[in-house]
Amino acid sequence: MNSATSFRHAGQYEAHDLLRLRALPATDDMPPWLxxxxxxxxxxxxxxxxxxxxxxxxxxxxxxxxxxxxxxxxSESVELVLPPEQLRDRPVSPDRIHLKAFAAFRALVEDAHFDTLAWGPTGSVGFELATMRRTVTETSDLDIVMRTPTRLAREHALALRERAACIEQNFNVRIDAQLETPAGGVALSEWAAGKPRVLARSIGGPSMTADPWHDDGVAHEGGR
Incomplete structure (x- = not known):
């Protein structure tokens, strides 16, 4: 087990983790494609x-x-857990690297600015790297999550967003970077922009907060 998952306890999962299951859960409304x-x-x-x-x-x-x-x-049907951080070091198939999302992903991996945080791909890029099923297309975005259990300085966030913007421009692809904070998922772009309150998405639903690393009496927007 590498350092990306060494802190996990048995049965402990986080948003965006990919789980390999022994069987489909029993449901009454399973779609035919599943x-x-x-x-x-x-x-x-x-x-x-x-x-x-x-x-x-x-x-x-x-x-x-x-x-x-x-x-x-x-929980007993889970046989393997793959956090996004663990997918960062997986090689991209040579016949797939031409796809913009994969090219941008490799550029992020090689960018020293992103070595300061635990991060990894989610969305179609993460799913393909985990499963080898071809889900990335020419129009796919690159989605990433950054694990930030402690406060990320606005200046650091701005530097990361600027580097991501350069890669977006170089490869003509959108990069959706999300910070995983104690308050939930927060868009890197929102925190980097210096907004007085940002949207945090958690199990309890979306909420507005001034500091995702401190309980400041967040205002819930409703819905999940």
Missing amino acids: LDAFAQAPFAVVRRAEAPSGFVAVGFRGADRAQRYGAFAP
Whole structure:
């Protein structure tokens, strides 16, 4: 086990972790595409939702953007956990590196500015690196998550956002970078912009907060 997962306790998962499951969870409204998608890649991603005891909230993805399905998987069905940080060192297939999202991903990996944080790919790039199922297309964005359990200085966030913007321009691709904070997921661009309050997405729903690393009486926006 590498350093990216050495702190995890058994059964402890975080948003964006990819889970390999032994079987699909039993549900009454399973979409018809899911059986084939799971047969090709028996993985799901941890999502932000309250789960019953003994279960984990997960999301499944199919062949196109419209094929998304949320469910609760029994914790006992999880046989492998792949945090995004663990996917950062996985090589991109030589016949796929021409895709803009993968080219931008490799540029981020090689950029020293991003070595200061634990980060990794999510979305289609992370899913393909984890499962080897071809999910990245020519129009795919590059989604990444940065684990920031302690406060990230605005100046540091701005430097990271500026480097990401250069890579976006070089490869003509959008990079959606999210900070994983104690208050939930916060867009790097919002925190770097110096806004007095930023949107944080957590299990309890979206909320506005002045400091995602300090409980300042966040105002909930409603919904999950």
